[in-house]
Amino acid sequence: MKNLLTDIAGVAVGHADDPTVASGVTAILFERPAVASIDVRGGGPGTREEALLSPHNVVEAIDAIALSGGSAHGLDAAGGVQAWLAERGRGFRIRDAVIPIVPGAICFDLLNGGNKAWGRFPPYRDLGYAAANAASDAFELGSVGAGMGATTANLKGGLGSASAATDDGVKVAALAVVNAVGSVTVGSGPWFWAAPFEVDGEFGGRGLPPAFTPDMLKARLKGGADASAAENTTLVVVVTDAQLTKPQARR
Template identity: 40%
Template sequence: MKPGPLNAITDVPGIQVGHFTDLDNLTGVTVIFPQNGAVAGVDVRGSAPGTRETDLLNPVNLVEQVQAVVLSGGSAYGLEAAAGVMRWLEQQGKGYPVGSAVVPIVPAAVIFDLLVGSSTVRPSAQYGYQAAQNLKGGPVEQGVVGVGTGARNGGLKGGTGTASLELPGGVVVGAIVAANAYGRAHDPITGELYARFLEQNGEFKLKHPPRPLSAPDYSDLFTTSFVPSNTVIGCVATNARLSKAQAQKVAQMAHDGIARAVFPAHTMFDGDVIFCLATGEVEIAGPAELSRLGAVAADVFARALVHGVLHAYSVGGLVSYRDLYEK
């Protein structure tokens, strides 16, 4: 198994990504667009989530496919960005057919970034529309772009990251993540990345050899040195054929990737949300294959989160990982 050619969610055939980045106010929007629609699932694990249209993805509910997923900064205000993506999709004639009209189905989730950059300028419908206009099949820009523009991860600058993996049999799994966790992605004593063991083909491009992890210092957790400004959100995509219930299971298992990459994970200050998109090109066989797909999704999600941290640069009063540990 190896990453796809771009090591990005766009290695999944038919998946496009568009960013809109507001560097003046340090916030932004990322859109994930399955060109022919996709079956979708979601798992909301965090204790402070901000979401839109997630109930629709419940397997007992009517709509089978979504037209896009929106990841936005701006906390609850940022959910407005999805309206702009809906407008763009309507112009393309994409959505759930209702007579002569269409209703685009656009689930969304937001991160809390109001304490980085401006707290009064948040992603709007226009930001979402412009992100949709920027859709492309890769390469995917990472770091201080899109939803990760104002991200803070473990007290350092976070960002947007992506990764992929090709499995035998033609299944591809990709992920895109806003690395914005309360917990750290690195050992505070040695600087070692918790998820470095998942690295594929030297993708992290670190200067130093692996360093030992220190024992966790629980007294260091939840102190005034950490500012609650968090939530990891992201999307896993695959070309496997999944039902809504199976897509929900993959999204659920993908949350293990947060726990592998970040300590502590899923805190009261995080609103962690993961979507899963399945384009349905490759048949998989039974519960065992589904379980393998979910396990791979967790590792790919963790690697994407690490890329979000490593591609970030120092800005907005936050120091990046590379500036702190790599120089």
């Protein structure tokens, strides 16, 4: 296993981004339609096709997921992924109609210094198409795709991934876009809050500090006193191989 979302067979991931805009898109494609659900929290959510994922609705599986920067503008990214799938005849079939099912979610990266004066139409639909076209079982981590413009209170945010297997052999993998309101380190560092979950010394092997001072525990918020819930979003996609081992029925 490579500690990536694509350790789940039948999953491909692709990125497309624009450093000038300081934003981008990540497309997650499923070789076969996958059963999916969603959990939305926080004060400024941005999603597409969220209601479709409720278990009582007609569509039982999805073809892809689009993650994007751009706040609400970035919801166009799913249309680009949808177009790529439609060209290949993939999607939910109603008689002769084929409708690719692509839920999407966005993070707020409009205040990160990139040039957001993109004219009449934002670039996210085209970036979504390019991300789908680039999808494979190997993909980059960090400031790429939907993580290109992500930030935190003190260090650059970005995109990460991880995978593991249970004792009985079920594989579970995740991909996260971290555009968080807070600090990723204890105080000004060098300890990371995520140290208890470190794998192979990826955070420098420092662990947590031997003791916590009041300054270490002081909240550090991106945007300071003017920060709002809408400015900070973490997107997480979790996939298990149980979702993809059997072809899903399509009505």
